[in-house]
Amino acid sequence: MxxxxxxxxxxxxxxxxxDGTVKEAARxxxxxxxxxxxxxxxxxxGTRDFIRTLLRTLPRNRGRARxxxxxxxxxxxxxxxxxxxxxxxxxxVLRSTWGCRKCNGLRFASEGGALLIRPRGTLGLVFGTGHSxxxxxxxxxxxxxxxxxxxxxxxxxxxxxVPPVKIDISVIPMKRxxx
Numbered sequence: 001m002x003x004x005x006x007x008x009x010x011x012x013x014x015x016x017x018x019d020g021t022v023k024e025a026a027r028x029x030x031x032x033x034x035x036x037x038x039x040x041x042x043x044x045x046g047t048r049d050f051i052r053t054l055l056r057t058l059p060r061n062r063g064r065a066r067x068x069x070x071x072x073x074x075x076x077x078x079x080x081x082x083x084x085x086x087x088x089x090x091x092x093v094l095r096s097t098w099g100c101r102k103c104n105g106l107r108f109a110s111e112g113g114a115l116l117i118r119p120r121g122t123l124g125l126v127f128g129t130g131h132s133x134x135x136x137x138x139x140x141x142x143x144x145x146x147x148x149x150x151x152x153x154x155x156x157x158x159x160x161x162v163p164p165v166k167i168d169i170s171v172i173p174m175k176r177x178x179x
Contacts, residue, residue: 003066011149012140024082024095024140041098043082049098051080070100081106 009029016023024043031038031050041049052069054076067076077100084104086094096104143149 008144011143011146013143013149014138014140017136017138026082041082043095047097051098070103071097072099072103075100077101 007030009027012024012026012028013022014024015021026044027042029040029042031040037054038050038052041051049071051071054067054069055064056067056076057064065078067078068080069075070077070080080098080100081104082095082098083093083106084096085106086092093106101107141149
């Protein structure tokens with residue numbers, strides 16, 4: 001996004017896998033003319049975060065990667081997360097400010113034996129420990145305008161999906177606001 005010469009904002013929408021409802025929406029825009037290497041994330045509830053980035057040379061073949069700097073620990077990371085543990089279940093999360101996995105207290109599903117099914121009782125002795133499948137990544141839909149977000153999405157297999165936006169996204173202005 002920061003390398004896009006058009007310098008336009010992007011709309012990211014995360015949908016529920018089970019019923020297709022929108023669970024999160026955010027607008028990402030370059031931070032401004034004096035914010036080289038930074039961008040703003042604005043959620044539909046109006047909260048804003050400014051994230052700094054760092055363009056770092058990779059150890060082999062002189063490639064480069066843009067890393068996101070965690071606002072809490074100031075360590076360059078490949079990804080930041082807008083969630084933290086909480087809620088009524090052990091795998092529940094709550095919306096939080098954007099931070100790295102460690103600062104937001106998140107774990108991989110494979111940590112702590114989360115992918116192991118340990119049945120108890122007589123059946124557990126007979127069948128032993130099973131393995132559950134690794135959860136799929138929850139990647140967002142990416143749009144460059146609210147009009148584009150309202151159109152049907154053509155999937156990789158050629159099927160057409162209903163418009164992914166089922167909330168009023170007009171509260172996320174796509175034009176950059178002047179400070």
